[in-house]
Amino acid sequence: MPHSAAATETTTASSLDNNHNSDINFSIRRRPGAASANDDVLKKNGEIFKGAESDRMDATVKEGDDAVAFEYAYRPSSPAHRRVKESPLSSDAIFKQSHAGLFNLCIVILVAVNSRLIIENLMKYGWLIRGNFWFSSRSLRDWPLMLCCLSLLVFPLAAYVVEKLAQWKRMSEPVVVFFHIIITTTSVLYPVFVILRCDSAVLSGVTLMLLTCVVWLKLVSYAHTNHDLRSLAQSTDKSDASPSSLIMEYNYDVSFRSLAYFMVAPTLCYQPSYPRSECIRKGWVARQVLKLIIFTGVMGFIVEQYINPLVRNSQHPLKGDLLYAIERILKLSVPNLYVWLCMFYCLFHLWLNILAELLRFGDREFYKDWWNAQTTDGYWRMWNMPVHKWMVRHLYFPCLRNGIPKGFAIVLVFFVSAIFHELCIAVPCHIFKLWAFIGIMSQVPLVFITNYLQKKFQNSMVGNMIFWFIFSILGQPMCLLLYYHDVMNRKGRMD
Structure with missing residues (x-):
């Protein structure tokens, strides 16, 4: 029996040589250490055999060289362990793969546990949410804060006027800086004064102060950026080959449209133009x-x-x-x-x-x-x-x-x-x-x-x-x- 098996393999090899199938001969001769060849075959035919039964596998393989190579690669003597690997949860490999399934499991557990706690809390203490949580009669007394919020629009307009006068060279740079300091400081102190003078709801005051801080940060960025653009424009006028002209990305132009867009855009850093998406979904x-x-x-x-x-x-x-x-x-x-x-x-x-x-x-x-x-x-x-x-x-x-x-x-x-x-x-x-x-x-x-x-x-x-x-x-x-x-x-x- 061993002799006949050897003779059979010899006959098979010789017939393959006669048919000039050099690629398959190469994979057969490299069989004891043919990890790369087997991996290539596995990748090439992985989609074909994904759902096939083991006893019907040969019937689903396409005819030709790939079928012979695949049949040889999946013989019982084919090595199942080819390289050093770590367990997925080991410290060396845990951050090299996706954990989406575990994340979904955590969400399911979190929802289940907290649902039980919510039901237990409602059974023990009842519904504790007050009827005036979203709106109360006291909110009507916060109209001074509402007016203060609307009046914050004055400060960007004042900053625009100052920058426009600076562009027309009607103001010197120290005067421009002085007026911007006055505008930005007033934009913070005015809402603080209104909130302290009015006995308003805490939530209304926090909302106004958050909006005030956003306006202040935007005004500082607007003044600082335009100051830098003016400096770059002046250095460019003096020497077209100056290094500053190489890094200036925008032309100095005070535009009311760009300021209006900046004041409502989700950014605190001013620039004359921003990257834009194609459409609104x-x-x-x-x-x-x-x-x-x-x-x-x-x-x-x-x-x-x-x-x-x-x-x-x-x-x-x-x-x-x-x-x-x-x-x-x-x-x-x-x-x-x-x-x-x-x-x-x-x-x-x-x-x-x-x-x-x-x-x-x-x-x-x-x-x-x-x-x-x-x-x-x-x-x-x-x-x-x-x-x-x-x-x-x-x-x-x-x-x-x-x-x-x-x-x-x-x-x-x-x-x-x-x-x-x-x-x-x-x-x-x-x-x-x-x-x-x-x-x-x-x-x-x-x-x-x-x-x-x-x-x-x-x-x-x-x-x-x-x-x-x-x-x-x-x-x-x-x-x-x-x-x-x-x-x-x-x-x-x-x-």
């Missing part, structure tokens, strides 16, 4: 609006059903028992995290994309994968791209160009951010305890700590876990409790 916009309504409702439900009862039944975290304060913070951290994630999704993904689609604004990188941030400064670089680009363009790099050290420039960036966070929270609450300011400035040492840990351990998970714990589990619930009890104490003293 109306069906896509309708779906995003529906998602925005749904997630806004979910966010309101969590706030009213979970967060408000928790903070009302808690003590001041700095005046009570330490263990009690930690328990309240940890209990508040989960619903607060849900609200924060819903806020991010509604604002940075849904609303900004809706606005960009309606305005055909092309650059829609409003955030990056901040959830994978390995360090604290990595998170701040990816979390809010419009603000990050503004800080880099109009604050960080101007500091470096003027000889300011990099470390001090970073501290200055966080200082400006801390001021605006404090304004957006403290002014509507009529409380100046600097909790938001301290919270943002405390990020500065965290930047250096997480950078050090990242370099020391060379592990992307260390800094990421520190970020999630300090920022989401500890920091935000603590600030929420502090401001809530300070507001309640203020109202108690006023009453």
Whole structure:
């Protein structure tokens, strides 16, 4: 039997030689180590044999050389292990593949668990959402804030007039800078004065202050960019071969249309023109609006059903028992995290994309994968791209160009951010305890700590876990409790 088998193989090989099938002979002769040839055959015929039965496989292969090669490659003596491989969940391979299935499983589990908790909460405490959650009679008293919001349009018009006079060379550059300082400063102080003079709802005040900060950032960018464009235009007039003329992408032209588009566009950095999309997808916009309504409702439900009862039944975290304060913070951290994630999704993904689609604004990188941030400064670089680009363009790099050290420039960036966070929270609450300011400035040492840990351990998970714990589990619930009890104490003293 061995002799006949050998004779059969010899006969087969000789017949293949007679038919000049050199490619198949090559694959047969290389059989003991023919990993690459087998892989090529596998790739070539993979789609053909995907759903075939093992005992009928030869019948489905196309006739010719491929059939012979495939039949040989899948013999019982064919090696099943050809190279070194890691398990999919091992530390060396876990980030080299998709985990979409596990992500879907987590979503299913999250929905199931939280549905049970919601039903249990409703059975135990009932429906806690107040009838005046979306609208109340007190909202009618916020008309001064509404008028203040509408009057903010005056400041972009004033900035346009100043830039137009500068283009006509009716103003010197120091005078232009002086007027822009007056305009931008007034655009912030005026809403602050209105909110402090009026006993308005906190939500209305926060909305006005957020809009005020956006207007201020846009006005600064508008003035700074036009100043730079004027400098480039003047240097180009003096020497057409100057290096500045090589990097100038836009002609200096003060246009009211470009300013109007900039004031409503989802960006904080001014430029005379932007990349534009081809058309408006109306069906896509309708779906995003529906998602925005749904997630806004979910966010309101969590706030009213979970967060408000928790903070009302808690003590001041700095005046009570330490263990009690930690328990309240940890209990508040989960619903607060849900609200924060819903806020991010509604604002940075849904609303900004809706606005960009309606305005055909092309650059829609409003955030990056901040959830994978390995360090604290990595998170701040990816979390809010419009603000990050503004800080880099109009604050960080101007500091470096003027000889300011990099470390001090970073501290200055966080200082400006801390001021605006404090304004957006403290002014509507009529409380100046600097909790938001301290919270943002405390990020500065965290930047250096997480950078050090990242370099020391060379592990992307260390800094990421520190970020999630300090920022989401500890920091935000603590600030929420502090401001809530300070507001309640203020109202108690006023009453």
